[in-house]
Amino acid sequence: MAYDKFTVLRSTAVPLPIENIDTDQIIPARFLKATERVGFGDNLFRDWRYNADNTPKQDFILNNATYSGKILIGGKNFGSGSSREHAAWAIYDYGFRCVVSSFFADIFKNNCLNIGVLPVQVSPEFAEALFTAVHGNPAAEIEINLPEQTITLLSTGAQEKFDISPYKKENMMNGFDDIDYLQSIKPEIQEFASHLPI
């Protein structure tokens, strides 16, 4: 599915300094019943965000108007658990374009890259600095520069480089996905398959 190109993102951020945020928290299984990719943002962090009677939980950060933005900063080991791409869809659909953490679970990270959410892995120290800065000043802006592969806390100028494979980087900057690529090499795949048993 096509997504918006990603180059430079400058935004405030929402801090969620909890470790091991798993995909069942990001989107609980009972909200995976759709057959189309619509409306998953409504159920992002459903059980942290809403009480059983669907009233908002006041103490959860997404219900606190002070914090907003296109960047979500999560604790270590973000996105562990299930392979549900719905977790990445919910994050995208809610309006986030970038998740920052000191460590990501594999499948989640991959899913993000496939749908246009940029996972930015920073050092634990830098993650701490971001949490402190945003908690201290919710209006603090962060710049994610994909071409330069840098993340910058604009108020202090603190900056770190982040990793991304050149291939994925180009995809993100152009809004391409892997299926476009694979389609383009189909004859090579078919030739390869002809030598393998079923």
Next chain:
Amino acid sequence: MSKTLFDKVWDRHVVRKIEGGPDVVFIDRHLIHEVTSPVAFLGLKTRGIKVLYPERTFATADHNTPTINQHLPVADPLSANQLKALESNSNEYGISHWGLGHQKNGIVHVVGPENGITQPGTTIVCGDSHTSTHGAFGAIAFGIGTSEVEMVLSTQCIMQPKPKKMRITVNGKLGLGVTPKDVALFIISQLTTSGATGYFVEYAGDVFENMSMEGRMTVCNLSIEMGARGGMIAPDETTINYVKGREFSPKGEAWEKAEAYYRTLYTDADAVFDKEYTYDGSTIEPMITYGTNPGMGIGISQHIPDAEHVEGGVATYEKSLGYMGFSEGDQMIGKKVDYVFVGSCTNGRIEDFRAFASIVKGRHKADNVTAWLVPGSHVVEAQIREEGILDILTEAGFTLRQPGCSACLAMNDDKVPAGKYAVSTSNRNFEGRQGPGARTLLASPLVAAAAAVTGVVTDPRTLIEELV
């Protein structure tokens, strides 16, 4: 050059290496289910492309199916809709489909091996993280997202960088009442839920060599719970005997060729891993988890550790214990249990029901416990009947449900109520995994059985010894 088992299988499936990018990897077998496939099919339709090799994809309905009255129409309209979508998509693209009620229906990771779809040395993917289960056969098997499901449907390939390699060796004799589940929970408790992220694991050592295929599947299944992409075990006689003669296994001359290939699948003596861990199997106890991730496990006789002895942030640890209603220093034995769930792709196979029955035999279900016993497939269900296990269960006050994922992810009606404690043989104890507010204690079928008949967390060894 010396290669690991993983290298041998991976390298054989690389169609193309992209400079500064991932490998294009050919996928031999693709399993799909109703929850993570509909949007992928929608993608195919939008792009106007076909399924390239429908004979390499297999569909089964499991995540979202009821586990009672499967002959009736599915009551939840959204679930019914997903099941219908799986069926119509499979029909439209010529994919074999084992829907609700089909005799081959069951949990995707149970039916794959049962029917010989899972074979050594193959690449297997599914839109479900516990696809790692199939690694028990020496296959490279891992979970993928829906975008990748679409890639496999349309080109039979995915694009991933080659992961790093880890070997986990466990030698020694396992103690009484210690099952493959305990070995896996023990390893995860040592490595934490992210300790193997970025790695593909090979399990080695006599503990795994001595395991049945069912046991190996339990271990490989849980690889993802320490963050690993997958886990695998080199095929041996046990593997070959299991695979031979199953419906989709190679036959005749093709089998001879396949078997010769299977026998090349082992790690060369001087091959190098990026990381190695070694444990002594004789020190492992029956395990149980006390927190909200599978790494928070301890030997059943132990006490919940203090925050200072645990890796990670104190706030996260306290949040987790708060959710569970437990305190640092608590003893697990004696804690009240409200629900017992035996099932899932982790422990929903025949051996698991045999183990459960071995303890409940001659005893009775505790009154305070609601027990959900859910076979992983119809084949398992039939075995339970044939082996007389059903009679043992019935006599002890238990009933058997119909196959499906059930309370493993609580997408259907099998939800543990808020605040209640469930001893579960499944794989995840995340907040709300088994229902909003539900509290999960992961354990083996033996520990589940001990809880089911006593109504509290109980060391199964005490019940086994009584029998001796």
